[in-house]
Amino acid sequence: MRTQVGIVGAGPAGLLLSHLLHLSGIDSVVIDLRSRETIEATIRAGVLEQGTVKLLTEIGAGARLHREGFVHRGFEIRFGGAGHRIDLHGLTGHSIVVYPQHEVLKDLIQVRLETGGDVRFGVRDVAVHDIAGPRPRIAFTEADGVARVLDCDWIAGCDGFHGICRPAIPEAERTEFHRIYPFCWFGILCEAPPSSDELIYAAHERGFALISTRSPTVQRMYFQCAPDERAADWSEDRIWAELQARVAVDGMRLHEGRIFQRGVIAMRSFVCEPLRHGRLLLAGDAAHVVPPTGAKGLNLAAADVFVLARALAAQYAAGDSTLIDNYSATALRRVWRAQHFSWWMTSMLHRFDGATAFDRRRQLAELDLMTGTPDGAKLLAENYAGLPFG
Numbered sequence: 183m184r185t186q187v188g189i190v191g192a193g194p195a196g197l198l199l200s201h202l203l204h205l206s207g208i209d210s211v212v213i214d215l216r217s218r219e220t221i222e223a224t225i226r227a228g229v230l231e232q233g234t235v236k237l238l239t240e241i242g243a244g245a246r247l248h249r250e251g252f253v254h255r256g257f258e259i260r261f262g263g264a265g266h267r268i269d270l271h272g273l274t275g276h277s278i279v280v281y282p283q284h285e286v287l288k289d290l291i292q293v294r295l296e297t298g299g300d301v302r303f304g305v306r307d308v309a310v311h312d313i314a315g316p317r318p319r320i321a322f323t324e325a326d327g328v329a330r331v332l333d334c335d336w337i338a339g340c341d342g343f344h345g346i347c348r349p350a351i352p353e354a355e356r357t358e359f360h361r362i363y364p365f366c367w368f369g370i371l372c373e374a375p376p377s378s379d380e381l382i383y384a385a386h387e388r389g390f391a392l393i394s395t396r397s398p399t400v401q402r403m404y405f406q407c408a409p410d411e412r413a414a415d416w417s418e419d420r421i422w423a424e425l426q427a428r429v430a431v432d433g434m435r436l437h438e439g440r441i442f443q444r445g446v447i448a449m450r451s452f453v454c455e456p457l458r459h460g461r462l463l464l465a466g467d468a469a470h471v472v473p474p475t476g477a478k479g480l481n482l483a484a485a486d487v488f489v490l491a492r493a494l495a496a497q498y499a500a501g502d503s504t505l506i507d508n509y510s511a512t513a514l515r516r517v518w519r520a521q522h523f524s525w526w527m528t529s530m531l532h533r534f535d536g537a538t539a540f541d542r543r544r545q546l547a548e549l550d551l552m553t554g555t556p557d558g559a560k561l562l563a564e565n566y567a568g569l570p571f572g
Contacts, residue, residue: 185211188320188334190347195466195483196340197290202491208498212301213322221287228282229477231568234484235279243289251281254380261385265431266553273563282396283480310337310350314460342467351459363449368407374439384429385531391428406532413444449473456510470517476524486513488571523565
């Protein structure tokens with residue numbers, strides 16, 4: 183087999199990259215270990231920055247997003263017994279859209295297949311070879327058991343944090359930066375109407391909580407918990423009591439309903455540098471992970487492949503290697519700014535073991551600065567709504 187760009191991973195980064203390349207006349211083949219059904223059923227966070235919404239719309243994958251997504255012109259931060267609204271649209275001219283990641287994946291798979299894209303699900307035994315040379319290869323076995331070797335000009339590693347592409351870069355040629363947070367998120371999906379028109383972030387003495395939405399009948403909620411917490415140990419009554427306590431302001435109560443999914447989510451930050459080794463290019467979670475507090479994960483993947491697709495288009499159209507040579511540095515600048523914002527939101531809103539009364543007062547002063555001054559609110563809004571791509 184032969185293609186111009188072989189893409190490992192049919193998540194947001196891989197599918198979006200494949201379609202952007204198609205629009206520039208560049209061939210690609212996408213492979214993934216998972217079945218299409220598994221990919222489309224994997225429920226993940228879904229806060230889309232204005233840049234991601236614009237990009238999906240421009241490439242023809244935004245119709246359902248605009249019909250079914252929840253447009254939020256702001257969000258609320260609760261602390262000290264009061265709520266404080268951050269007016270995203272008023273401060274930046276932009277909004278965010280709450281639209282689950284698995285719905286984004288459904289849209290990308292559909293548009294990719296409708297335009298003749300070669301996406302191969304359920305493969306196994308994937309390995310990349312000769313990534314430092316001019317003709318890299320991807321070996322894999324099809325779902326029907328047929329062994330393949332895919333010759334490429336470039337390989338895009340979009341296979342997530344646990345994928346095979348990043349480890350294919352020799353350890354001496356990459357530097358990995360890690361931060362593990364000393365707490366997790368306890369996340370639930372429940373059958374209930376929305377409790378708020380916008381997201382609620384709560385910084386409470388008992389710990390952080392986040393109230394989000396998925397649909398008119400399904401809601402997503404989280405609260406900070408210990409790293410060794412077991413989801414099965416919590417009864418529904420105990421979960422609801424904890425959430426109600428952390429977000430209570432002026433008698434407001436969450437709409438409760440049957441909890442049909444629960445889990446404990448690790449909180450970590452990770453960056454691999456550089457994002458290129460020879461003919462292997464990393465994008466999305468294969469290259470970096472952010473804690474979900476800042477809602478940057480999917481959006482960073484979109485920003486990566488926006489830069490990468492533009493760089494590959496320049497290489498193929500005019501033989502200009504400037505953008506591809508600068509891909510890692512260009513993408514990493516935005517990655518590290520998103521890492522800082524995600525760390526900042528996390529440290530500002532969560533309760534840390536061993537924190538003193540001074541630490542808590544400092545947190546409250548920082549929250550007051552961000553919500554109570556025009557400059558502070560604008561800084562928060564600009565980063566939350568999303569920095570420009572590229």
